[in-house]
Amino acid sequence: DLPLNSGFYRMIEVTAPKNSIVSAEWPVAVTGFLMPFEKIMNAIFEMWSKIMPERAIACAFNLEYLLAGGRDARKPEKPIFMFYEWLPGGWGGRNGKDGADVTTACFGTGLMSQPNEGNERVNPTRTLEFQIKQDSAGPGKWRGGVGVQKTSLLLEAENAVMSYICDRERAVVWGVEGGLPSMPHGLTMKRAGEETEIWLGSVFSDYSVHTGDQFARPTAGGGGFGDPLEREPRKVMEDVIDDYVSLERARTDYGVVIREIDRDLCQYEIDGTATEACRADIRAKRKDWARMDPEEVARKYRSGEIDTLDAVRHYAVILDWETGELLPKTTAQFRESFEKRTVAHWV
Template identity: 35%
Template sequence: MPATVDPITLDIIENALKNARFEMDNVVVRIALSPVIREQHDEFPMICNERGQMVVGQFGSYIPAIVEKFRGDIHDGDVFVWNDPYACKGSISHNNDWCVMMPIFHDGVLVGFSSIFGHMVDVGGKVPGSMPVDAHTIWEEGLRIPPVRIYERGVLNRGVLDIMLNNTRTPDMNRADLMALIAGCRTAATRVRELCDRFGRETYMAACDLLLERTHAAMKTLIETYIPEEPVTFEDWVDDDGLGNGPFRMRLSIYRKGEKAVFDWTGTDDQAPGPINFHIHEGLCKLFFGVYMIMAFDPSIMFNEGFYDLFEIVLPEGSLLNPRFPAALSNRLNTHTRFFDCQAGALGQRAPHLSMAAGYGTSPHFIFTGHDRDGRYFQLMELLFGGVPGRPRGDGLDGHAWWPLFSATPIEYIENYYPVLVESYRPTRDSGGAGLHRGGCGIEKVYRLLEDGRVSIQDDREIVPPWGINGGLYGGTSSKWIIRAGSGERERLPSKKDNLAVKAGDTIIFITAGAGGWGDPLDRDPALVARDVRHDLVSPGKARSDYGVVLKEDGSVDDAATEALRAAMRAERGEPAPFSFGFTPPERIAAQ
């Protein structure tokens, strides 16, 4: 007979697992060396039940595929590692993500798994950072590791470790980061065994099942409430693939079939020649839809895999979201984040009061490599952020990450460890789309380089702006510039560029996209618009043209002039459009 779990015990186990998941984060960032994991927290932990279903965490779905590969040949003390997206059914989506997994045994009985993947600053390949913008195949993107044991029954497999570290430009950082991921998994295993000791193994395992069942029931209610039986469809676009091709259409249809929600990507463009393809596992696709619905509609729901059987996914083979091997994948986040934009646009048609606009739409990165005056190799990699969408609850965040736990690399860290001065770091004025709730602003970061070397950059939403919703306006696009030392010449760079030769004294200006606004900007409190002007987030000209707010010379609101201007703008405009795109799809241009 299955163990029964009283509500108080279930609550204690739930919160203990949540705490263990955050403890995994803390252990990892204390041990890691790379700025991407140590400072920016680009690592994702989870704790699973004995069937490999995520009970707490951020990314699930992949443990059963790894267990199946080893056909039950899994033992206490084993730790598995891999990074090949094609060899693990898309559980991780580019070679830079090294994933570790360990089984958790209690008195010889398998009770679960712990796992973390984290972004390594370099895994080999044709360019430093291993994310070439001009890759045609995954062979150009660095070392591919199938699922293998890095520890077997507690003993380190030095041959595997040596091969992994021999194929990176940053072996010291990679070794520290890998051991940090393993330490995080071991921490979770310790906490799970403690729970089994405290409450009994059967009670613990039954509690995990109950947590999954509770999320299943809650998601079923969300689907019945917010997913219509008639399909709703939305399209968004990725700028380009780094090889001159694009823009690329992503098309999503959502509807309800019985108690299941169907997410159908039919109509999405074929896979790209360049590295923006997103080889997404069906389970991971379900996870992304689930986390969006939970965060948009009911954040109190525990995020786990309990809802998976309520979702049906259609991923056309050979498309941008289901590419055929050996398609390049390294810059797949341009497509990944547009995934969320399409979901917001589709759901926003039936529940506009709960949806949000589009955001900065990728994971921009800046890489600077070379040798310092002492001949030592350096490799700075930094993820940059942009505008987070306007939303029902308020303005979007300025210069924030898509992933809630990510943080910006401290300028002190960059300047202490790399030959770089960060001359400014600020929001980009007028990049947040106007709305009742303003879209978040992108950021402008200015780097002055102190050594000769090479720079690689990657970004998107330079061509296709982040759209606004419910009358909100689209946000600002991204741009990149270099100012050459001596001449002072300012040259615009493409949004995707590898191995740009730079000299000491050159300046790189990295501007990320903003986000779309939410709601009619003519309904925004004029005092908030005046505040945004004072904070240099909105220009006086945009305050007038987009918000209908007239400011006096001292920056205060001219109430009478504002009321009159807004009345005239409403009369001329009529009802605001449900979406503001700022982009005309190629087929419409051809038809004109």
Template identity: 30%
Template sequence: MSTTVDPITLDLIENALVNARSEMDSVVVRVALSPVIREQHDAFPMVCNPAGQMIVGQFGSYIPAIVEQYGDNIHEGDIFVWNDPYACKGSISHNNDWCVMLPIYHEGVHVGFSSMFGHMVDVGGKVPGSMPSDSRTIWEEGLRVPPVKIFEKGQMNEGVLAIMLNNSRTPDMNRADLMALIAGCRTAAKRVNEVCDRFGRDTYLAACDKLLDRTREAMRVLIRNYIPEEAVSFTDYVDDDGLGNGPFKMHLSIYRRGDIAVFDWTGTDDQAEGPINFHIHEGLCKLFFGVYMIMAFDPKIMFNEGFYDLFEIVLPEGSLLNPRFPAALSNRLNTHTRFFDCQAGALGQRAPHLSMAAGYGTSPHFIFTGKDSNGKYFQLMELLFGGVPGRPLGDGFDGHAWWPLFSATPIEYIENYYPVMVESYRPVRDAGGAGLHRGGAGIEKIYRVLEAGSISIHDDRETVPPWGINGGLHGGTSSKWLQRAGSETRERIASKLDNLHVEPGDKIIFITAGSGGWGDPLDRPVAAVERDVADDLVSVERAEQDYGVVFGPGKTLDEPASVTLREARKKERGEPAPFDFGFIPGVHAAE
């Protein structure tokens, strides 16, 4: 006889699990040492049922792939660790992500798993930070650890830990961050045991099943409402692979077959020579589509893996999204985030009122390494943010992360712990695509280094602009500049480079991409344009060019002239285009 769970108990257990997931984050932040995890929160927790399905979390479950390898050799007190994307079927996607998994037992009975992965500052390889922009194989990208037990029945495997730390330039940070992930998983196990004690183990397990079923039914409705039977397709591009090749096409077709949504990446370019390949797990692919549909169409739905059987994924082997071993993977985020843009572009064709434009399109990072005045090695790694796209509910965010829980590294932290001064940090004028709802602006961050060393930079959307939707215009692209000490000249440098030598007083100007606008910019309230001009987010020239809003001397709004110009522009232009891609070198012919 199956255990019944009343609605109130189900909600209590759901919220207990959601709180446990949040507590995992809090524990990790308190224990970790690296700025990437401690300050920027680049770590992702989840709690799963005994089958390894994610009940709460963000990145979806990779547990079945690990359980398949170990079978019955999983016991209470075991803790697993790994970082090799190819050894876990793409459940994590580059060597910097160290993943921890802990089986949860209640009174000797297996009731689930807790797991967490986080980005380690350095895992070896040929460059500091372990993300070379010019790698051709994963062998160049640092230590690869297959799923192994770092704890076996409660006893630490010191040999495994020693090997992992011995291959990093930042062993102290890595050790602290790894122990933080383990502590987070143990916290979740404790909370699950408390829920089982309070409500009964059978009730807890039945509630997990019901939470999956509820999400599945809600997703079935979304599929019926928003996925058409006739295929819709969309194409976007990654700039380059760091080795001079590109742009790289990503092509997505979406259609429905009964209750099954099919997401087909046929037509996507072959895997790259450089490290932008994204070895994505099929389940992770389903998760990304699911989270987009939930956030775009019904954010009240609980996010878990209950809907997986309603999705069918086609990932052509040997493509940018399913590369063959040993393809390089370290900078896969350029492809990863373009994945989201393709979803928005495809789904937005049938539900434009619920879709959004394209964003800054990667996870830009800045690495500065060297020795300080005391001869001590330092390695600063910072993730930077850009423009989050215009959307149905309003303007995009300026200088914001793609990932909801990420935050910028405090400037005080950087300047306190590293030989760097941050001279400026501000949004970029005119980087947000014009629209009824303006796209978010990229940011300009100016670093002045105080010691000699080397810098590495990884970014994208330098040549392929973030597109606008529903009449919105494309956003601004990224750029990077070097200004040597004592010089007033800025030298443009590549968006993907490693080990550029710098001397004290040199400045690095890091400009990220903006994002596309949503809706007709000629319909944007004049007061909103006036505010953007006052806040230096939009120039007077672009206000007139893109929005038809005229300013006189001293940035004084000329409202009658604006009304006349807007009416004339609309009559001359006609209906706005559904998408504005801008000019894409290598794709569009030069005018």
């Protein structure tokens, strides 16, 4: 392990095609540059994973950025407030280790999430929920790290607007060596006094928000490393106990059938016979799932037969997550990646 210094970097020559996303020239817009930056880093990690397989790692989450501003009506002078926030997420599963949970982005350690108390002191917001996002980790023999879920409430504010950017709503965090993807990013809004949520997705700007509105968004976990059907059932049960994995996804993603005895006492039991049968059934069907007609998958999603995680992890299909309409070009690209990184490694 060499120290990072100027001599180290002099050994590296970067060739960047002119007028490309990695070598933009004026007047090309480069806002949100960290989105492709993190993808480039994950591509480099994958390259080195092939050179040094003993240190291989799956894809990490992308940072997301939330910006809201307006007048803080809690104060008589109604000063301008600027609420700027990002959240931690999960790194990819590694060869022999699970991914790091709820951690910083891959481009710089130490960049953790801001304290809720500080944000609430200077901005008219209140945190309603900030916890680990269950089932966010990409399943694998070595699962990805888990992400988080945060829900906030806008307090007394005037003339407020919100913008948001992330890049993993459609280019979902991928697994390697047979591992499965994580989950799509995106923000949902619940208007004051209403029960239904509005899916706003991963990129929008200047969206008007008002006192009493609630906004929630998850961050993805890391991609899985290795076949999830090879993960030790005991480890899956430990993840269920920790609320990292639900009982349902333990069965559908890992093929591990777990009986809940007493949730409050964290007492669970693995059904060995049912687990063996479930894993055999998944092995027999999963390649066909990954190649099912995408339009049929979209129909299943719209009818409620499958959910978002099923669409991504089992059928390798990307949809408009609000309407359920198929995104054919994105699905074709995602399936090409899924075949190479995941299906090709299944026995």
